[in-house]
Amino acid sequence: MGFFNWAAPAFHRLADRWSIDDVDRIAYWLRPFVNPNGRLLDLGGGTGALGVRLSSALDxxxxxxxxxxxxxxxVPTSDRVSAVLTSAEDIPFADEEFDAVIVSDAFHHFRDQPGAAREMVRVVRSGGGVTVLELDPTGLGMRALVLAEKLLGEPGAFFTPEAMCEFWRAKGVEGTCERVNGPTYRFTGTVK
Ligand SMILES: C[S@@+](CC[C@H](N)C(=O)[O-])C[C@H]1O[C@@H](n2cnc3c(N)ncnc32)[C@H](O)[C@@H]1O
Structure with a gap:
């Protein structure tokens, strides 16, 4: 996590990388779970660039x-968007407090992924959703990224889409993986 201490200003400057189409697409995956006025947890949400846009898109x-x-x-907090210091492995919310959780470009940074998954399932209501946006580590470019992350002291614990689906199935979250663009894919599943 030391890496993100000094990289935070750069991530903040990248806030506009989320296009309207990106946000609409992600909101479309979440909409079956998150009604207007519902509650979404953006875990590993960083500077909140995506979370704040999803709040508007999903109301x-x-x-x-x-x-x-x-x-x-x-994080640009408001009456609709709040910010909480938490690790994925120990989430300070009660059971079933959220309609869905999204993890974007952060799951491979979690040091205890099974522990984080248990916590994510715990805080999402039964019938709620889990969406994970990740990068498929296969391919030369991605292997270089995995190495670079490890050199920076990060876990670089990436899953292929197939392994991601299997991982969540074993946690009781049935879902599907879909390629988005390049190495990016998304998993969306329903909590039992
Ligand atoms: C590449 S940034 C992604 C931020 C944002 N989700 C996005 O898509 O722009 C990865 C984030 O994961 C966070 N992170 C690292 N380890 C974590 C953990 N154990 N639990 C939750 N978040 C973690 C980092 O602090 C960082 O903000």
């Missing part, structure tokens, strides 16, 4: 949760 309340203070201080 929902979003909690951006992240363990890096330097990231979370950029």
């Amino acid at each position: 929902a309340n979003v909690v951006v949760g992240d363990p890096t203070p330097q990231m979370i201080r950029y």
Whole structure:
């Protein structure tokens, strides 16, 4: 996580990388679970750039949760968007508090992925959703990225789409993986 302490300003400057189409697409995946006024947890949500846009797109309340203070201080909080310092492995919310959780470009940073998954399932209501946006580590370019992340002290614990689906199935979350663009794919599943 040390990496994100000093990289936070750069991530903040990248806030506009989320196009309207990106946000609409992600909101479409979440909409079956998150009604207007519903509650979404954006875990590993960093500076909140995606969370704040999803709050508008879904007309929902979003909690951006992240363990890096330097990231979370950029979250543009409002009556609809709040920011909480938390690691994925120990989420300070009660059981079934959320309609869905999204993890974007952060799951491979979680040091205890099974523990994080248990916590994500715990805080989402039965019938709620889990969406994970990730990068498929196969291919030369991605192998270089995995190496670079490890050199930066990050776990670089990437899953292929097939392994991601299998991982969540074993946690009781049935879902599907779909390629988005390049190495990016998304998993969306329903909590039992
Ligand atoms: C590449 S950033 C992605 C931020 C944002 N989700 C996005 O898509 O722009 C990865 C984020 O994961 C967070 N992170 C790292 N380890 C974490 C953990 N154990 N639990 C929750 N978040 C974590 C980092 O602090 C960082 O903000």
